[in-house]
Amino acid sequence: MNLFKKESMKLEKILNISVDCVVFGYDINSKSLNVLLIKRYLESKGDVLVDDYVLTGYHVYTHETLDDTATRVLKELTGLTNQYKKQFKAFGNPDRLTSEKDLLWIENEEFHSRTITVAYYFLLNTEDVSLEDNKNNAKWFPLKDLPDIGFDHKKIIKEAHEDLKIKCLAEPIIFELLPDKFTINDVQDLYESILGIEIDNRNFRRKLINKKYIIPLNEKQVGVSKKPSQLYMFSKDIYEKMFEKNYLINI
Amino acid sequence: MNLFKKESMKLEKILNISVDCVVFGYDINSKSLNVLLIKRYLESKGDVLVDDYVLTGYHVYTHETLDDTATRVLKELTGLTNQYKKQFKAFGNPDRLTSEKDLLWIENEEFHSRTITVAYYFLLNTEDVSLEDNKNNAKWFPLKDLPDIGFDHKKIIKEAHEDLKIKCLAEPIIFELLPDKFTINDVQDLYESILGIEIDNRNFRRKLINKKYIIPLNEKQVGVSKKPSQLYMFSKDIYEKMFEKNYLINI
DNA sequence: TTTATAAACGTCATTTTTACGTTTATTTTT
DNA sequence: AAAAATAAACGTAAAAATGACGTTTATAAA
Numbered sequence A, B: 001m002n003l004f005k006k007e008s009m010k011l012e013k014i015l016n017i018s019v020d021c022v023v024f025g026y027d028i029n030s031k032s033l034n035v036l037l038i039k040r041y042l043e044s045k046g047d048v049l050v051d052d053y054v055l056t057g058y059h060v061y062t063h064e065t066l067d068d069t070a071t072r073v074l075k076e077l078t079g080l081t082n083q084y085k086k087q088f089k090a091f092g093n094p095d096r097l098t099s100e101k102d103l104l105w106i107e108n109e110e111f112h113s114r115t116i117t118v119a120y121y122f123l124l125n126t127e128d129v130s131l132e133d134n135k136n137n138a139k140w141f142p143l144k145d146l147p148d149i150g151f152d153h154k155k156i157i158k159e160a161h162e163d164l165k166i167k168c169l170a171e172p173i174i175f176e177l178l179p180d181k182f183t184i185n186d187v188q189d190l191y192e193s194i195l196g197i198e199i200d201n202r203n204f205r206r207k208l209i210n211k212k213y214i215i216p217l218n219e220k221q222v223g224v225s226k227k228p229s230q231l232y233m234f235s236k237d238i239y240e241k242m243f244e245k246n247y248l249i250n251i
Numbered sequence C: 001t002t003t004a005t006a007a008a009c010g011t012c013a014t015t016t017t018t019a020c021g022t023t024t025a026t027t028t029t030t
Numbered sequence D: 001a002a003a004a005a006t007a008a009a010c011g012t013a014a015a016a017a018t019g020a021c022g023t024t025t026a027t028a029a030a
Helices: A003-008 A066-078 A100-107 A153-170 A172-177 A184-195 A201-209 A236-242 B003-008 B066-078 B100-107 B153-170 B172-177 B184-195 B201-209 B236-242
Strands: A013-027 A032-044 A047-054 A056-061 A084-091 A116-125 A139-142 A214-220 A230-234 B013-027 B032-044 B047-054 B056-061 B084-091 B116-125 B139-142 B214-220 B230-234
Touching: A013 A066, A013 A153, A013 A172, A013 B013, A032 A056, A032 A066, A032 A100, A032 A184, A047 A100, A056 A066, A066 A084, A066 A116, A084 A153, A084 B084, A116 A153, A116 A172, A116 B116, A153 A172, A153 A184, A172 A184, A172 A236, A184 A201, A201 A214, B013 B066, B013 B153, B013 B172, B032 B056, B032 B066, B032 B100, B032 B184, B047 B100, B056 B066, B066 B084, B066 B116, B084 B153, B116 B153, B116 B172, B153 B172, B153 B184, B172 B184, B172 B236, B184 B201, B201 B214
Parallel strands: A013 A116, B013 B116
Antiparallel strands: A013 A032, A013 A056, A032 A047, A032 A139, A084 A116, A214 A230, B013 B032, B013 B056, B032 B047, B032 B139, B084 B116, B214 B230
8 A cells, every 4th residue: 555545545444345354373482373352342331231352354445455454454453564364265144243242333333234254364473463552452362262252253263274274284384473483393383283183293303304495593492491402494485496386186 | 045035035235245156167078177258248339348258246135145146146147056166265456347348337237346256166067057048148168268358357267266276186176077977087187177287197097096985887988989988986975984184284 | 410301313114106118998990 | 800099997116205103312400
């Protein structure tokens, strides 16, 4: 988006179309795959009417692309702009926002109950996000221990996770969730978190170390008790240069 | 969709949301992967204003799911209702319907220029569709030799094809494009059409024959010159029973 | 100095893939 | 009726990848 556009065009929302973002963040210390959610709270006359969490999202503006909407939404919540982003599905069931809580919430907001949302997921590592004084009461939740979630966002998170599972097997997007310098075990732990499986460390290590784009650094972990492990980085450049589509039919 | 809904609810279109369908059909005789397109023709005072092809699609009704819209659109064009269907992407660039021809067309129609479309693809075999006296002038075109195409539908077809390429490597959707009885070479030809690669017949044949869900029939091809080949069928049942998610990390 | 432990390396059998050569069954031609 | 042509189908051996383990090593803590 350029400034010209921003200033000269009215920011006109499309009231029945939104983008919702599943922000996945991996916490390398707790080895937890997390989702960033924002608080939805409404009370009236002392009664708590709505108190749960939802995905971050917003309407699409008439002048912007869906990708731009997603980018904007992530930026507003986290300040980040260059994270891996994938549009994975549109959700448009007529009853998707029709629970009692959702209707109460919508009354207070400026959007239709019959809204179709285009869902994206983002990949980043938890440490890159500062949640100090964010207006939305955003909070990380482990994917395995989600709170009460509004709208149809639980379903959206589940489908994002399914897409991520498939995608991380075929593309090196796993590194988007890790810091620049990581250990082989970090990668394994993350795969195990995403896929919900156990992997043999010795075989996994061999496989990864043999990749030319997994580059050992002249550094080791510091501040760990026990043997500190070797740090590696992922070279996207090398990956892309050596990449040739592998048409392995695997049915 | 049930009759009750159909009769009691007004069919109210959401004017800025549509579903477009990329109908892939494989023609086993010509070994051609085809796309079903409908004619878009407009003239005024003897001048031909618009004359090209587009995907079949329609608005989403307020009371129906996106999946239902796609199913409805396919049925109206082909009469078919049980084909493999996949929602693969939403397209919502603000300029996606703003070429001169598109604007002329839209004037005559009942939808917004700022429409977001949710794109699906369907898989079937060309022979299952009868195009006799269809109102839309629908026609099959080889994916490799598409005509002049309106809106952003060329892009949509391209992305559908990319999704199909990836998907057919990991799931047995290839059989959705073939007749019930097929030869090993049919499957190979189809993979080659979709992926645009050449496959070693001897290795491919061995691989496929060893699958328990590829079942040899007591039948051979008839009416071919040269050695007639063995016919096989695909058993979805067996596939699903023996299936266990294979978490092969392939990056 | 010893101990505990996670990291890192090694081995071998099995399976899968790759890259070819050969045989077989059928139709068409002679 | 035999021969020729050809697509279908089968076979083999080397190389690569995987799976299932056992062993060694480097470090911090005891």
